[in-house]
Amino acid sequence: MTGTHALILASPAAETTREVGYWILAILSVAAAVGMVLARRAVHCAMLLAVVMLSLAAFYAMLGAPFLSFVQIIVYTGAVLMLFLFVLMIVGISAADSIIETIRGQRLWAALAGIAMLVLLSLVVGHAVIGPAAPSTAKFGSANVSSLANLIFTRYLYPFEVTSALLIVAAVGAMVLAHRERTTPKPTQRELAARRIASGRPAPLPGPGTYAQHNAADMPALLPDGSQSGLSVSPVLSGRSGEQPRELPGHPAPGTGSSLARPASAGAVAVPASPGGQEAGER
Amino acid sequence: MVSPAHFIALSVILFVIGAVGVLVRRNAIVVFMCVELMLNAANLAFVAFARMHGALDGQVIAFFVMVVAAAEVVVGLAILTAIFRARRSASVDDANLMKY
Numbered sequence: 001m002t003g004t005h006a007l008i009l010a011s012p013a014a015e016t017t018r019e020v021g022y023w024i025l026a027i028l029s030v031a032a033a034v035g036m037v038l039a040r041r042a043v044h045c046a047m048l049l050a051v052v053m054l055s056l057a058a059f060y061a062m063l064g065a066p067f068l069s070f071v072q073i074i075v076y077t078g079a080v081l082m083l084f085l086f087v088l089m090i091v092g093i094s095a096a097d098s099i100i101e102t103i104r105g106q107r108l109w110a111a112l113a114g115i116a117m118l119v120l121l122s123l124v125v126g127h128a129v130i131g132p133a134a135p136s137t138a139k140f141g142s143a144n145v146s147s148l149a150n151l152i153f154t155r156y157l158y159p160f161e162v163t164s165a166l167l168i169v170a171a172v173g174a175m176v177l178a179h180r181e182r183t184t185p186k187p188t189q190r191e192l193a194a195r196r197i198a199s200g201r202p203a204p205l206p207g208p209g210t211y212a213q214h215n216a217a218d219m220p221a222l223l224p225d226g227s228q229s230g231l232s233v234s235p236v237l238s239g240r241s242g243e244q245p246r247e248l249p250g251h252p253a254p255g256t257g258s259s260l261a262r263p264a265s266a267g268a269v270a271v272p273a274s275p276g277g278q279e280a281g282e283r
Numbered sequence: 284m285v286s287p288a289h290f291i292a293l294s295v296i297l298f299v300i301g302a303v304g305v306l307v308r309r310n311a312i313v314v315f316m317c318v319e320l321m322l323n324a325a326n327l328a329f330v331a332f333a334r335m336h337g338a339l340d341g342q343v344i345a346f347f348v349m350v351v352a353a354a355e356v357v358v359g360l361a362i363l364t365a366i367f368r369a370r371r372s373a374s375v376d377d378a379n380l381m382k383y
Contacts, residue, residue, distance in 0.1 A: 015284060022285045026293050033297055033320060036313075037304040045313050049320065052297070056323050059290060063334045065342050068326075068349075075349055080319065080356050087360045088312060091373045102309070102376050110306035118299045125295055130288040134337025144339075151343050163350050170354035177361035180368065 018062055029055035042091075046084050053077045064140025067148055206232040290331035297324035309374050311363050315356065322352045 032051035039045050053076045060069040139147045152160050187195075196202055206221045206229050221232035297320060304317030326345040333341025367373050 018285050022289060026289075030293070030296055030300070033300040036316065036320065037300060037307060042310055042312050045316050049316050052320060053323060056327055059293075059327060060330055062285070063287075063290060063330045065330050065333070065345075068330060068342055068345055071346065071349060075353060076319075076323070080353055083356060083360060084312065084316065087364060090364055091312065091367050107307055110303055113306060114299050114303035117302055118295070121295045121299065125288075125291055130286070130291060131335055132284075132286050133334050137337065139337075139339055140334065147339050148342060148346070151339055152346070155340075156343050156347075159347060163347065166351065166354050170357050174357045174361040177358070177365050 021058070022062065025055040025058050042088050043085075046081060046088065049084075050077055050081055053081065064136065065144065066141075067145050208232045208234070287331040287335040290334075291328050294324040294327040294331065297321075297327070309376055311366075311373050311375050311378075312360075314375060315359055315363075319352065319356070322348060 029052045032048040032055070036045045036048040036052070039048060053072060057069045057072040057077070060066075060072055206223075208217050208219055208221055218233055218237045220228040220230060223229050301317045301320035301324060304320065305314055308314050308317065326348050329341040329345040329348070331341075333339060333345075363373060366378055370377055
């Protein structure tokens with residue numbers, strides 16, 4: 001088993017494949033990392049970071065670390081990056097950096113510091129003796145997981161145990177930090193019902209897409225008199241990035257003077273007799 | 284022939300890009316992402332050195348770095364959500380109550 005493995009690694013065709021793969025992934029990962037620093041929206045940064053992490057997983061596989069390669073995909077790309085995306089959803093998906101410098105000349109100095117660091121690290125790496133790869137053994141192939149387990153549970157047993165303490169502290173700390181005390185008592189069913197009756201509209205709002213040709217959530221419902229109900233589209237959707245609720249196909253665009261399709265974005269157009277109509281305009 | 288030196292050069296480049304990102308960006312979440320990029324670059328160097336020496340210790344250290352990075356991200360993002368809840372902003376410029 002190990003004999004064939006070493007044979008495959010040493011064959012010239014496999015070597016060429018490794019080289020081509022290395023250069024493609026290296027250029028891809030560096031480009032994605034640069035894009036991550038330059039992209040203004042945080043979501044794009046997260047996606048580009050995923051590209052870098054997946055390329056690194058491929059590099060680990062090339063370097064004879066199949067276990068780390070899978071841990072990289074499962075833990076980093078799967079868990080850590082998803083956590084980033086969840087927090088982005090909380091903070092606001094469209095949060096973009098401002099391009100105004102708060103400290104004068106910060107970008108210039110940051111670029112200079114980056115170049116200085118690159119020069120320093122290149123000198124260090126250039127002076128270090130980096131030899132060729134050691135002859136491939138089963139430790140870097142089929143027996144990788146068992147060899148790592150041997151090391152972790154013998155020589156690195158104490159750091160491994162300390163790691164569990166770290167993880168517990170991190171989990172408890174995250175719960176304490178993210179917990180929010182309730183400052184007002186939770187409303188009961190009775191209070192909710194009373195509030196609803198007092199609001200003047202005990203019935204639920206019309207659902208989006210009712211009687212329309214599409215049932216998408218951002219499609220205003222058609223009322224029996226043919227007008228569109230602005231109440232049926234969630235204010236979150238109609239307010240998102242300033243876009244209006246979609247026009248119904250087959251109906252004239254707003255502003256053409258038709259009495260049938262009145263613009264839903266105008267607010268409280270929908271139900272002339274509805275007491276809730278005024279609320280929709282204020283939302 | 285792809286040698287460990289190739290991978291170490293790549294890890295140097297990725298580390299520097301991450302460091303510049305930490306210095307330049309103002310959004311705290313993006314700063315965190317750049318820190319993750321730096322940790323990943325260090326991991327790549329560890330794995331490359333492990334391959335060069337033919338010993339697995341570098342891979343074990345890289346594994347521990349991943350565990351510590353996961354814990355760091357959990358606590359850091361919890362702090363971020365707490366700050367965002369209090370100040371409605373994720374910019375590192377706005378958390379300046381302890382200045383002076």
